[in-house]
Amino acid sequence: MTGHTVKAFDAELQELTDKIVQMGDLVKQQIRDALRALLEHDAEIARQVVATDLRTDELQRQIEEQAILTIARRQPMAVDLREIVGALRIANALERIGDYAKNIGKRATATGTEFGQVAALGGLRRMADLMLAAFNHVLTAYERRDAALALKVWQGDQAIDAANNALFRQLLSYMTEDARNVPMGTHLLFCAKNIERMGDHATNIAETIYYIVEGVPLDAARPKEDVTSLERAPTGR
Amino acid sequence: MTGHTVKAFDAELQELTDKIVQMGDLVKQQIRDALRALLEHDAEIARQVVATDLRTDELQRQIEEQAILTIARRQPMAVDLREIVGALRIANALERIGDYAKNIGKRATATGTEFGQVAALGGLRRMADLMLAAFNHVLTAYERRDAALALKVWQGDQAIDAANNALFRQLLSYMTEDARNVPMGTHLLFCAKNIERMGDHATNIAETIYYIVEGVPLDAARPKEDVTSLERAPTGR
Numbered sequence: 274m275t276g277h278t279v280k281a282f283d284a285e286l287q288e289l290t291d292k293i294v295q296m297g298d299l300v301k302q303q304i305r306d307a308l309r310a311l312l313e314h315d316a317e318i319a320r321q322v323v324a325t326d327l328r329t330d331e332l333q334r335q336i337e338e339q340a341i342l343t344i345a346r347r348q349p350m351a352v353d354l355r356e357i358v359g360a361l362r363i364a365n366a367l368e369r370i371g372d373y374a375k376n377i378g379k380r381a382t383a384t385g386t387e388f389g390q391v392a393a394l395g396g397l398r399r400m401a402d403l404m405l406a407a408f409n410h411v412l413t414a415y416e417r418r419d420a421a422l423a424l425k426v427w428q429g430d431q432a433i434d435a436a437n438n439a440l441f442r443q444l445l446s447y448m449t450e451d452a453r454n455v456p457m458g459t460h461l462l463f464c465a466k467n468i469e470r471m472g473d474h475a476t477n478i479a480e481t482i483y484y485i486v487e488g489v490p491l492d493a494a495r496p497k498e499d500v501t502s503l504e505r506a507p508t509g510r
Numbered sequence: 511m512t513g514h515t516v517k518a519f520d521a522e523l524q525e526l527t528d529k530i531v532q533m534g535d536l537v538k539q540q541i542r543d544a545l546r547a548l549l550e551h552d553a554e555i556a557r558q559v560v561a562t563d564l565r566t567d568e569l570q571r572q573i574e575e576q577a578i579l580t581i582a583r584r585q586p587m588a589v590d591l592r593e594i595v596g597a598l599r600i601a602n603a604l605e606r607i608g609d610y611a612k613n614i615g616k617r618a619t620a621t622g623t624e625f626g627q628v629a630a631l632g633g634l635r636r637m638a639d640l641m642l643a644a645f646n647h648v649l650t651a652y653e654r655r656d657a658a659l660a661l662k663v664w665q666g667d668q669a670i671d672a673a674n675n676a677l678f679r680q681l682l683s684y685m686t687e688d689a690r691n692v693p694m695g696t697h698l699l700f701c702a703k704n705i706e707r708m709g710d711h712a713t714n715i716a717e718t719i720y721y722i723v724e725g726v727p728l729d730a731a732r733p734k735e736d737v738t739s740l741e742r743a744p745t746g747r
Contacts, residue, residue, distance in 0.1 A: 337595070337598075341581060341591070341594075341595060344578055344581045344582050345581050345582070345585040345586070345591070346585070348582040348583070348585075349582070354578070354582070357578075358574070358578060361574075361598075365602060376739060379739040380739045383739060445692055445693055445696065448685065448689070448692045448696075449689040449690075449692045449693075450689070451689075452685070452686040452687070452689060453686075455682055455685045455686045455692065455695075456682055456686075459682065459685075459696075459699060460739075462696060462699075462700075463699075463703070463739070466700070502613060502616040502617045502620060502697075502700070
């Protein structure tokens with residue numbers, strides 16, 4: 274490979290990294306807006322979140338296309354190939370996170386104006402804060418190729434799951450104590466689930482960063498603490 | 511390119527196709543088992559569904575790895591590149607569908623034994639049947655590279671969304687009429703959502719098949735009929 278080719282290759286890799294960072298920032302904005310639309314019951318921001326999702330999807334397609342062209346043109350080995358495969362995986366995870374933000378945006382205006390009085394709001398906010406912090410850290414870990422920070426995010430997913438479990442029980446009580454709470458409670462349950470899934474995909478990104486930097490998968494079983502699907506529905510009560 | 515190379519390339523493409531078909535069959539089994547575990551309240555099958563998900567994930571990794579090696583080795587153009595990129599996308603969608611099956615499997619034993627008496631069961635079964643039919647068609651469309659059949663699946667997603675909308679309202683009523691129904695209703699809402707998302711990804715696979723065969727994206731706005739996120743929570747009643 275000539276020096277010129279290597280330089281062109283480096284430029285392509287850098288461009289790919291830049292696109293991922295750009296997509297990460299866009300999704301971060303999408304998450305923030307989705308939460309704001311939900312918590313402040315803002316229909317205009319909610320519409321924006323749904324609209325922004327088209328740009329997120331388009332960026333993913335661009336990253337996919339560029340990654341594949343680069344593989345075909347350069348036949349990269351080892352660390353360079355990991356960079357490109359990693360970009361594909363991270364773009365995929367970011368697209369999923371954007372999708373969950375879109376779902377929250379869609380629900381934001383369906384929650385009704387009494388939403389502010391729901392006690393579970395505090396739990397939802399806390400869970401969202403944990404998830405946003407994890408997402409910010411994982412973007413920083415990618416920009417710095419920081420495997421240690423990625424590992425920290427990966428280990429922190431338990432806290433988000435714990436917050437989700439507490440919120441799940443709280444929302445079930447809220448719905449059980451007054452039938453009129455059922456529709457609102459249902460929306461909030463789905464929002465909590467969306468946030469929990471965002472956290473999962475932030476963790477997936479952390480795994481990919483670790484793989485890019487270290488060259489080995491972070492495949493020790495991730496401590497998974499979301500038990501809401503196992504909460505037993507009482508019978509014959 | 512020599513004849514030998516072309517032949518080796520064809521063999522690689524065929525192997526990729528075979529792996530996708532294998533993964534499709536595995537996910538089909540996962541869906542069937544998940545629904546059976548849920549509808550028959552079978553803990554053993556539920557455990558199997560969750561366990562099978564590891565094999566699905568592993569197959570996706572293998573397909574990704576092989577697709578990327580083939581791109582690097584053969585630098586394919588046009589239809590061949592579409593085949594490989596399509597395989598990456600389809601494997602990704604199949605992995606997501608398997609994930610939703612796993613989620614249903616996890617919930618299957620939490621629904622309690624009185625589950626069989628829930629009226630919404632019929633709606634859930636109907637929705638699941640529609641989705642399974644779409645999934646079977648899309649696998650056939652892939653094996654035959656049948657763009658017309660793919661288009662048919664793509665257009666049929668509306669029926670699944672309509673079934674989901676009806677079921678959503680039915681489950682809200684079920685929960686509202688008796689607070690004791692809230693936990694079970696919640697599980698079923700999440701199961702319905704999982705089935706609806708599986709249908710979405712079957713539709714995504716249909717889009718990818720169309721793109722592989724026709725070389726142009728099927729990007730007319732898909733008729734999207736899931737309105738459950740817009741159902742207004744009543745306020746101040």
